Each structure stands twice: as structure tokens, then as C-alpha cells.
Amino acid sequence: MATGTSKQQVGAVERGNRRPSKKFAELADKALDAHGGLLNLWPGAKQTQPWWLEKFVELEAKAQIINEFQAQAIPGLLQTEGYARAVMSAAFPPPVPHDIDEMLNARLERQQILDRDRPPLTLFVVDEGVLRRPASGKSVMREQYKHLMAKAELPYVQLQVLPFDRGVHAAMDGSLVLLTMTHTESLVYAETPGSGQVISDSQIVADCHQRFGALRSLALSPAESLDFIASL
Known part of the structure; x- marks a missing residue:
């Protein structure tokens, strides 16, 4: 074949089960006269996000339902620009400002799936610690709280808070x-x-669905969660 790989390997790349090499991307681009189009799609060509995150973002955009539990930070789909910048800037080794700008643009672009005519149904559970951990200053957190409350009012978004007083839970491992x-x-x-x-x-997926269900049953109701966020 023009790419020097077997049909099985090409199929694995197409299904997203195998990461293509740069050489494969170059040969495929040349064979199809894509004029750099395929090469630009090679995961390593984008420096804003690592290839494994790019794969997730592509799947996230196609999902019908998204269930997410976060124990460390506000879910990426719900972050304000100020909060996201603060989280990215906290990385170590510290990223350069240009890289932060590119990562921030990529994250804000991800959020556009919530603005589609037919957005996915999104259900979020966040640990109380996520809401109490300050990012940057009070104004950034105040803006983030208001943003969460606005998004939670959308018909296809449901947000629940898992308070400290509920004790240990099914996702203590992350x-x-x-x-x-x-x-x-x-x-x-x-x-x-x-x-x-x-x-x-399939077994891991089924176990995680049960785990998420247990988290939802333990968390505050959506209405109680909005009141909790408002109190902050």
C-alpha cells in the first residue's frame, strides 16, 4: 500500500484504536493528494492538547449523553475563561503564556457542543471541594459560580453537588x-x-454507570445544588 502499512493497521487508525505515526500521516497525505490536510490532522501536529485528549474531545463531541464526576476542578465544559486560565496556569512545570492561550482557546471551543441545536444531555456531579477551592481571586470564582447557575438552568444540563457531610463515596479513587x-x-x-x-x-463501563448512579443518589438534588452554589 502507498502508506507502507497493512489493511488491518489502516483500519485500526481509522477506528481510533491505533495512533498513526507522523510517517503514516505524511504518506497518506501524499497518496491522497490532500495537500497537507491529513498531516494537519495528525495528533502530534496540534500542540494545544496531547493526542489522547484530542481523541477524547472528538468522542465527547459525538456523545448523546455525558455523565461526569469531578473531584478536583469544575468540569471543562462548564468552566469560565478566567477559571480555566487559572487552572492551566497552575500546571507544573509552568506552561508558557502562548501555550496557555492555545489550550484555553481549545477548551472554550469544546464548550460549543452545549450551544448546538441538539446538544448532548449532560449530567454533572461535582465534589464540594471543587467549589470551595479558590482559583485566582474572588471575582473569578464569583463569575464561575454565576456561570454554573446559568448553565444548570438549561433543560439539557443537570448539575449536582456532592457535599462533604455525605462522607466517603463510590468514587474516592478519582x-x-x-x-x-x-x-x-x-x-x-x-x-x-x-x-x-x-x-x-463492557464490565468496566457497566461498573462506572452504577458508580455514577450511586454518586447522584448521594448528592444534593439539582434544586438544592443551585441553592448551595448561590450561598457561595
Whole structure:
């Protein structure tokens, strides 16, 4: 083949199961006379986000339902520009300002899925610590609280707060995102320091759905959660 790889390997790249090499992207671009179009789509060509996050963002944009629990920060889809900049600036080693600007633009672009004519149904559970941890100054947090309350009023967004006084819970080992792609396909996305992975194993996905259900039942109701955020 023109790319020097087997049909099986090409199929794995097309399905998103295999990360293409830069050489593959270059050969495929040349073979199809794409004039740099395919090469620009190569994960390594985009420096704003690592390739594993790019893969998740692509799936997130296609999901019908998004269930997300966050224990450390406001979910990316609900962050204000000021809050997102503060979170990105806190990384270590410190990123350069130009990189922060590019990452910020990419995150704000992700949020456009909530403005579509047919947005995904999004259900969020956030730990109380997420809301109490200050990012930058009081004005940034005040803006973030107001933004959360506005988004939570949308018919396809549901936000619940998991307060400290509920004690330990089913996701003490970290945050998680569940993507329902179709009525028969769901995926789990989880991050570790410096990386992230999309999990399709049916048993793990089923366990995470049960875990998220347990978190929702333990959390404040959507109305109670809005009152809690307003009190902050």
C-alpha cells in the first residue's frame, strides 16, 4: 500500500484504536493528494492538547449523553475563561503564556457542543471541594459560580453537588467521564498524571454507570445544588 502499512493497521487508525505515526500521516497525505490536510490532522501536529485528549474531545463531541464526576476542578465544559486560565496556569512545570492561550482557546471551543441545536444531555456531579477551592481571586470564582447557575438552568444540563457531610463515596479513587455514544455503546474516560485513556471494556463501563448512579443518589438534588452554589 502507498502508506507502507497493512489493511488491518489502516483500519485500526481509522477506528481510533491505533495512533498513526507522523510517517503514516505524511504518506497518506501524499497518496491522497490532500495537500497537507491529513498531516494537519495528525495528533502530534496540534500542540494545544496531547493526542489522547484530542481523541477524547472528538468522542465527547459525538456523545448523546455525558455523565461526569469531578473531584478536583469544575468540569471543562462548564468552566469560565478566567477559571480555566487559572487552572492551566497552575500546571507544573509552568506552561508558557502562548501555550496557555492555545489550550484555553481549545477548551472554550469544546464548550460549543452545549450551544448546538441538539446538544448532548449532560449530567454533572461535582465534589464540594471543587467549589470551595479558590482559583485566582474572588471575582473569578464569583463569575464561575454565576456561570454554573446559568448553565444548570438549561433543560439539557443537570448539575449536582456532592457535599462533604455525605462522607466517603463510590468514587474516592478519582474523577470519571461516561460517554453514551448510542443506545448500545458507552465509553469511560479517565485521566492519570500526564495521560488519559478511553475505556470500552463492557464490565468496566457497566461498573462506572452504577458508580455514577450511586454518586447522584448521594448528592444534593439539582434544586438544592443551585441553592448551595448561590450561598457561595
